[in-house]
Amino acid sequence: MVDLLLFEIFLCLLFVSIFLILGTYLPKWGFWFIHESGIVIIIGIAIGAIMGAAWTSPSEFDEGIFFNFMLPFLILNAGYNLKRKRFFKNIGPIFLFGIGGTLTAFIVIGLEAYLFSEMGLIIKDGKTYHIPLQDGLLIGAVLSSTDIVCTLAMVKEDKTPKLFSILLGESVSNDAIGILLVQTLSSMDLSNIGAKELFIFIGKFLYNCFTSTICGSIFGVVTTYMTKRFKSLRDDPSKMIGLFLYISWIGYTVAELLGISGVICILVASIISGHYSFYNMTPSSRIACTEFMHFIGDAAEALIFAYLGLTTLSYDVFSVSWVYLFFMIIGVLIARLCGTFGLSFLARFLSRGKHKLTIKQLAVCWMGGIIRGAVSFALVLTLDGENEKIMKMTVLALVIVTTLVFGVVLPLWVWWVDPKEEDVVTVDAQKVLGDLAIGHNRIVITKGDSEERGWFHRTWRNFDNKYIKPFLIDPVALEEARKIKATIKSLGRSSVGSVGEGHEEHH
Structure with a gap:
């Protein structure tokens, strides 16, 4: 009898190999408008369907594996190899979209989810269902996290460095804020919402942000100081890689054990250690650490898409309310529009024109943040309650639809908009x-x-x-x-x- 887990590991590794090969050769073959993530997800869904028909259904997506063994490596690579000077130079628009845009999406999508429910749009098997405001806001918190991997593949850093930096910075901070929102909202009861509950929510959110940042700063400083004091260690590339990987990972687990954000902690730690430790390392260690971080980031990204596709049909995604799903996709488009064009025009008005993003750049930012990916997929699986099936099926179906549809639309959109930067x-x-x-x-x-x-x-x-x-x-x-x-x-x-x-x- 074939071991199911071992067989699924084999399939995921096979999909990862396909992902890496396609990422290299699709542009060379002229298929620049197709991103490898969508192809891998489709292959995963097809294989899952064959498994279910011929043998047994695939295992369900394990959010514990995702949050503890996939997401940390993705964030570690993003933080370590972040172009810090350009990141901080564009810190205004990055925070505007990454924090302001995420909070805007949370509020707009959350209210839309609740109002669409009150309008009787959740229809399943001839019955109409309703969800309370807190569940609507939870959907908003889950869907506030975007997946900009496809957009970053299409936006060339050497041609549009500012736009690339803004999108990358937004995607990293966006995931952290989205996870924080879900954690904070899940710990509260908003059945009788009022000013007191609102201030408690804001207080818990800010406390989590602050403590997570402090925790990450401590681990980042410790790692960097060790590279300064232990000269023999920094001359050994393999030891340097181990130092960055394990201490940053320890910071992530400590933050999670303390009930604060491990994502923010490992992001801050990797930014600090990547920035300052680079100076201390030998040239060979610099090259080895940089390439290894790229490797684990790409490997984690590929594994996430493969795992996402393979496990999709382990859920009853076809039981979703299609009417509600359609309106939620429209709601995501509207929320993203408010979080990009709306906030940008407001910032430009308040700064008296100092906020300088062109219409073309805003158009790419808008459409580039439509896809909801693995973070939303994993977050919704942590929810429970009376309406958990409605919430899970809606989010899971929306993740698959936006990934597959907009994964094709986005490259064509970027090509058509053509957001050039001068000089x-x-x-x-x-x-x-x-x-x-x-x-x-x-x-x-x-x-x-x-x-x-x-x-x-x-x-x-x-x-x-x-x-x-x-x-x-x-x-x-x-x-x-x-x-x-x-x-x-x-x-x-x-x-x-x-x-x-x-x-x-x-x-």
Whole structure:
């Protein structure tokens, strides 16, 4: 008798291999408008259907496996390889969409889910069902988390670095905020909602954000300080990889055990350790750590899509209310529109035109955040209660439909909108830095880099250079970093009259 778990592991690994091969060859074959995630999900669903007909239904999606053994690696890669200077330079729109947009989506989708229910749109087997406000808001919290993997594959970093940075930063912060919303809302009873309950909700949410950030900062500083003090350790690439992986993972588990956000904790820890530890490492360690983080991130992403497709038919997804599902998809489009165009126009009005995103960039941000992926899939499985089947089937069906449909629509949309950025120069680090180039791939310089920094950015950079870097970075490595930065600044002025970004932009 074939072991079901072992067989499913075999299938998932097979799908991961297909995912990686397709990711390389689809663009070469001319299928640039198809993302490999949709193909892998379709293959997984087909194999699951064959298994169910010929042998036994696949196992259900295990949210514990997802949150403890898949999601941490995805976030770790995103944080470690984050282009930090461009991230913080675009921190305004990233927070606007990642936090403001997520909260907007939560409120709009949550109210829509409740109001559509009150309108009698949940129809199953000839019966009409209704859900209370709290369950509607839970659906909103679950669906506030977007999946921008397909969009990032279509938006080229060397052609639109600003837009790429905004979408990447939004996707990372969006997942963290979405998970926080579900955790906070699940711990409360909003049957008699009032001002007191609203303040309690806001207080719990802010407390979770603050404590998770502090926890992540502690683990990030500990990891970085170890690379400064233990010189033999930082000269060994395999030990450095283990240090980053295990200490960051420990931070994630500690945060979860404390009842705070492990996602925010590991994100902050990986950003800090990736930024400051890079200076301390030898060139070989830099290359090894960077490539390994890319590997585990890509592997986790592929495994998630494979697992998602394979386990889909283990649920009765065809029992969903199709009318309700249709209106919820329209509701997601409206919520995303409010969270991009609406917030952007409001920010532009309040900042007197300083918020500079073009209509084309906003159009890509809008459509790029429609897909709901594995995080929403896993989050909805954690919900329980009287209406859990309605909520789960609605969200699961919406995840599959948006992934498959918009996975094809998005590449065509990005191609049609064509969000170009002017004065973008990409140069070979080897030609510019010489012997200092090891660990640097390429340098992207844009006209926007020469713009004057805001007060907050200048204050933080001064504090960082005066106190944090001397504490966490070896003096010799810090001097080398200053030489690299001065060289790239000079290059930036001669190329587009701007400031380049060194390893903080591409390492």
